[in-house]
Amino acid sequence: MLNRSLLAAAALAGLTGAAFAQDAYNVGLTGALTGPAAGTYAPAVDGLRIYIDKVNAAGGVNGKKINLILLDDSAQPAKAAANATRLVTDDKVVLLLNASLSSTYAPIMAESQKANVPLIFASSVCPKTVYPPANALQFCTTAFAANYDSRAVLDFVKATAKEPVKLGLSAMAIPISRGEIDYAEELSKTLGMTPVSKQIIPPPTPDYTPFATLIKDAGANWVYSWAPWVTQVRTLEGLRRLGWTGDYVAWAHLEAENELARLKDGKFFVVGANALFQEDLPIQKEIAAAAKAAGSQYPVNQMTEGWIAGMVIEAALKASGWPANAEKITASLSNLKVDLKGLRGGELQWTKDNHFRTKQYYRVYRWDEAKAAIVRVQDWKAFDVK
Amino acid sequence: MQLAINIAVLAAIYALIACGYVLIYRVSRVLNLAHGELMMLSSYLLLTTASLFSGNPLIALGVAVGLSLCVGVLVYLFLMRRMTGEMVLAAVLTTVALGVLLRGLVVLIWSAQQQNPAQALGWVNYSLPVFGGRISAAGAGLIMTTALVYVGLFLFLRFTRYGIRMRAAGQNPLLAAQRGISLHVIYALAWGLSTLTGALAGILISLDSGLDSTMVLIGLKAFPAALVGGLDSLAGALIGALIIAAAEVLMIYYVDALLSDVVPFLVLILMLIVRPWGLFGTREELDRV
Amino acid sequence: MSNREPRASGYFRSSYDQGLRLVETRTQWTSLILFLAVLGIFPFVASSFQLDLANQVFLACIGSVALMLLTGYAGQVSLGHAGLIAAGAFTAGILFKEFGAKFWVTIPAAAVIGALIGLIFGLPSLRLRGLYLAVSTLALHFVVVYLGGEYETKRGFSTGIVIDVPRIGDFVLRDRKIWYFVLFAFAAAALLISLNLLRSRTGRAWAAIRSHETIAEALGIGVPAQKLLAFVISSSMTAVAGALFGYYRGFVSVEAFSLFLSIQYVAMIIIGGMGSILGAILGAVFVTLLPYAIEYAVGLLPNARSYAGMLAAFNYAAFGIVMILFLVFEPQGLVGVWRRVQNYFLLWPFKQKPLGGGRK
Known part of the structure; x- marks a missing residue:
């Protein structure tokens, strides 16, 4: 009686391994x-899907x-x-x-190593x-990257603050x-600020x-949060509700553009590496x-990340020629330069040792009540990645 | 002072959610583990009604709450009615399954994006000064709603015909049925009321701080409050909510914020060891399960 | 294997020993050998993805059989199963990271830790029953997961603890095919242990406790000890499954052990059919494969890719609906369906059982 269930399972599994077109670049x-x-x-x-379709x-x-x-x-x-596993073994993708x-x-890195297939973290x-x-x-x-983001943010805080900074910090658990x-x-301690509270x-x-x-x-006059958007913005709302009037700086996640307009808070700064859509660039x-x-059911101004990933994939595949295998694509990814047409501060460049980018650019935005619009507080500032 | 206000707001949240658990449990001995999901569903319904009746936030609110009541009644009629008289555990698992289903449906209909019902209604969540501290308008609304709901439920259960029938059905379903009380009507009513109070809680929370699927977890966190107070006691739910909220906020203030996540459940375990039927619960309940 | 009733084939037991046999008739022997043969051939014909699915099923089987012992046989409800799996996985992960322990240390260690935690999970059962017990295990789940999460962050393994591939000398346990046989061996062991327990004194004691505690006590069964034993054995098996999961996936991380996992395991024993080891296995197969079946079905639809974003939601909704349908319409689970089909053919051409005699 046991074998029937297993046979059924095997039959089912057999069906799932659908065949895909061999005459295309399989990307999973x-x-x-x-x-x-x-x-x-x-x-x-x-955004990525739409780009690839295009x-x-x-x-x-x-x-x-x-x-x-x-x-x-x-x-x-x-x-x-x-x-x-499925992407690598059944769909035979050349890029994860x-x-x-x-x-x-952890699991996807393990799979990529095992099969020698390059892996891109996109968004x-x-x-x-x-x-x-x-x-x-x-x-x-x-766009966002551990450590470099905090460097850029604290650099901005240091440049902007007029009085000694007592820094409050907020993270999601x-x-x-x-x-x-x-x-x-x-x-922050090395930059002469006093961290007063970390939540x-x-x-x-x-x-x-x-x-x-x-x-x-705790008497914070600046608060910095680097967390999923919910935590960043709810901490801010909580603080404002208590009548706190200090400056708040957070990472410009995908949602930032809509949310800045919703909150209309002149002392809420977002630091980001992507140009917001109000710049109205041709590519946007x-x-x-x-x-x-x-x-698409999603807001357009949240698609930048996908679009950039699409541009990178296209460039890498183009450089690899046809037929391409995982090895060729890894090679072309390790030596890649993509013009992002203003979506970021400069081009995205990967070298053999640097798979992040050689220069990371940051811009700071906030809401301006007088203009009733989002304004740029600080234009692209480059940080070398070494 | 701010400490007291913070505790009061959190307690109000937990109490308002917990009374939903208590209402159903008291009447039908079923623990509704889909309460958090029903709460979330109601808040999402508000999003839809807000866009349907744009410009009339109060109508949107009223319709959403009314719809939630209907959802509760429908859940009973089409699902839980079949589980009446079945093993209690089967009924509880049915609510778990319902919860899973609702989670899927909500994402299918409204997507997983973070939403802001307050913005959809065109409301601004003002901050009001009270007794040397500050409270948000939605927070104040929560405390008032909770007070009203509890007073209302008390009066309803004590003085109205259906309220008394509800208590009777809870005490002894068989006898109640033999005295001509229609158990199905009473149970449906309990489900409707429970979903309604849950909807109020969900809507007010989402007005205060936005809406996404973590709402479910908030519903689950309120559950220890109901159990600590005694699953069949409304007064107990209120006290339980206060205890849990105080423990959580004090933990954030003086020990470690991360512990605040498990503290409700630690209090719950403690209570289960010392006094499993809760502070105000009836002792015999335990043997009926 | 699971039903201890006389077969309709005319095979009647004539001694108590026969009633205790695991495999009774020649037909059963044949089908068992056939079944094992199919299982033995499967890895050589299956794709890597199918092997992965089979391995997941084996892992789920260990967990669901363990939960079935506890809930289906001893009658103790647990909503903290994911916590126990997490405990096993973290035992393996922590021992590996902190002491570089090999898997022949970590897996027994997971079993011991599982037994200890089972003892703690079981303590409330001495005072509580049914719903309240379920709630206390739920609370313990949160505590275990919290501790695991704290360990991860405090030690800086923010993307999960990565465990090296287990190896014995030069022999590296990497290939899915080898894993298939390893996991099959563990699942078979869990199955045999359970079947043996159930046909021994312990199993009968559990059944008595499930039916009526007071009467069980009057029969001379040490109710508290037996309850705790049920928790200890079940948790120990579950923790081993957790440790195996960690090794198989090569990593351990709290996010993998959400409350939903507990719900899935409970669903396995419900959908499979309470009070039946076969049910636990059928349930594990069904629940593990359901999302992939849905994924496949959605893939067949035209313009499939635009639904891709909805898939998890579909899965959730479908999982909820299936669970509800089983609870409402088929409380006996898949085993109930199976028995009904069996009866249909046994009784054919009749629809009803003949009066007095035959199968109950």
């Missing part, structure tokens, strides 16, 4: 397309289409592991992409392994955010006021038109 992505974390990743992935409609790369396979892992490590929480990194936070000296197979296109805020705490906030918190109260009572118009034509 596992990402948090749904689930609690999806808000940060799904729009970017949709490339395919225009004849593909080197005359071949790109077959982009999207799998959802809902930010669950076990699911990501299964997805990665990850757009999910950092908890999914998910860059792991340390892409900084120089980089892991041979791992690359990252994402997930490892990556906690690690960065710990780093920022140490860094690590568990994700399902119904009320942020207790945390905000602690930061306010192009993205908007493509998204509209594709009928």
Whole structure:
């Protein structure tokens, strides 16, 4: 009686291994397309999808289409592991992409190493392994990056603050955010600031006021948060509700543009590496038109990350020629220069040792009440990545 | 002072959610583990009604709350009614399954994006000074709503015909049924009311701090409050909420914020060891489960 | 294997020994050998992805059989199963990271830690029953996961603890095919241990406790000790499954052990059918493969890629619906369906059981 169930299982599994076109570049992505974390990743992935569709409609790369396979892992490590296996062994992808929480990194990195397939982190936070000296197979296109972000933010705070800085810090109780805020705490001391309060906030918190109260009572005049958008903005709202009038600086996640307009807070600065859509660059118009034509359900101004990943993939495939295998693509990724047409401060450049970018540029925005618009507070400032 | 206000707001949140657990448990001995999901569903319903009746936030609010009541009744009629008289555990697991289903549906309909119902209604969450501290308008609304709901429930259960029937059905379903009380009507009513109070909680929380799927976890965190107070006692839920909220906020203030996440459950374990039926619960309940 | 009733084939037991046999008739022997043969051939014909699925099923089987012992046989409800899996995985991960322990140390260690935690999980059962017990195990799940998370952050393993591939000398346990046989061996061991327990004194004691505690006590069964034993054995097996999971995936991280995992395990034993080891296995197969089946079905739809973003939501919704359907319409689970099919053929051409005699 047992064997029947197993036979059924085997039959089922046999069906899932569907054949894909051999006459195309197979690129596979596992990402948090749904689930609690999806808000940060799904729009970017949709942007990538639209970009690849556009490339395919225009004849593909080197005359071949790109077959982009999207799998959802809902930010669950076990699911990501299964997805990665499937992409590598069944779909025979020549390039893996990850757009999910950092908890999914370990399994997908393991799979990439085992199969020798290059792996790009697109819209998910860059792991340390892409900084120089980089892991041979791992690359990252994402704007935000541990340590460099805090450097840029504290640099901005130091330049802007008129009085001695008493710094409040806020993180979400997930490892990556906690690690960065710990780093920022140490860094701030070397820059002559006084970290006065560090709050690590568990994700399902119904009320942020207790945390905000602690930061306010510690006498902070600047607060820095590097966390998922929810935590950044709810800490701010909690502080403002308590009547705190200091300056608040946070990372410009995908949501930043809409949220700045919603909050209308003149002392809320966002630091980011992507140009906001209010810049109205030609390429941004192009993205908007493509998204509209594709009928995407996500806001256009959250697609930049996906678009950049798409440009990088296209460039790498083009350089690898046809037929391409994982090795060739790894080689062309390790020596790549992509013109981002103003979406970032400069071009994205990868070398043998540096799979992050050689220069990281940051811009600072805030809401201006008088103009009723988002304004640039500080233009591109470059930080060398060594 | 701010400390007291923070505790009060959190306690109000937990109390308002916990009374939903208590209402259903008291009447039908079913623990509704889908309460958090129903709460989330109601808040998302508000998003939809807000766009349907744009410009009339109060109507949108009223319709959303009304719809939630209907959802509760429908859940009973189409799902839980079949589980009446089944093993209690089966019924509880059915609510778990319902919760999973609702989580999926909410994402399918409204996507997983972070939403802001306050913005959809065109409301600004003002901050009000009170007794040397500050409270947000939504927070104040929460405390007032909780007070109103508890007073209302007390009056309802004590003085109205259906309230008395509800208590009767809770005490002895068989006898109640034999005296001509329609258990199905009473149970449906309990589910409706429970979802309604949950909806109020969910909506107010989401007005205060936005809406995404972590709402479910907030619903789950309120559960220890109901159990500490005694699963079949409304007064207990109120006290339990205060205890849990105080423990959590004090933990954030004086020990470690990260502990605040597990403290409700630690208090719960402690309570289960010392006095499993809760502070105000009935002792015999334990044997019926 | 699971039903201890006389077979309809005319095979009647004539001694108590026969009732205790695991494999009774020739037909059963044949089908068992056939089944093992199929399992033995499977890895050589399956793709790597299918092997991965099979391995997941084996892991799930260990966990669901363990939970079935506890809930389906001893009648003790647990919503903290994911916490126990986490405990096992973290035991392996921490021992590896801190002491560089080999897997022949970590897996027994996971079993011991699992047993200890099982003892703690079981203590409330001496005072509590049913719902309240379920809640206390739920609370313990949160505590275990919190501790695991703290360890990860404090030691700086923010993206999870990476565990090296286990090796014995030059023999590296990397290939999925080898894993298949290893995991199969563990699952078979769990199965055999469970079946043996159930046909021994312990199993009968558990069944008595499940049916009626007071009467069990009157029969001379040490109820508290037996309850704790059920928790200890079940948790120990579960923790081993957790440790294996860690090794198989090569990493351990708290996010993998959410409350939803507990729900999935509970769903396995419900969907499979309470009070049946076969049910636990069927449930594990069903629940593990369901999301992939849905994924495949969605992939068949035209314009599949635009639905990709909805897949997890589909999965959630479908999982909820399947669970509800089983709870409402088929409380006996897949085993109930299987028995009904069996009966249909056994009774054919009749629809009802003949009066007095035959299968109950």
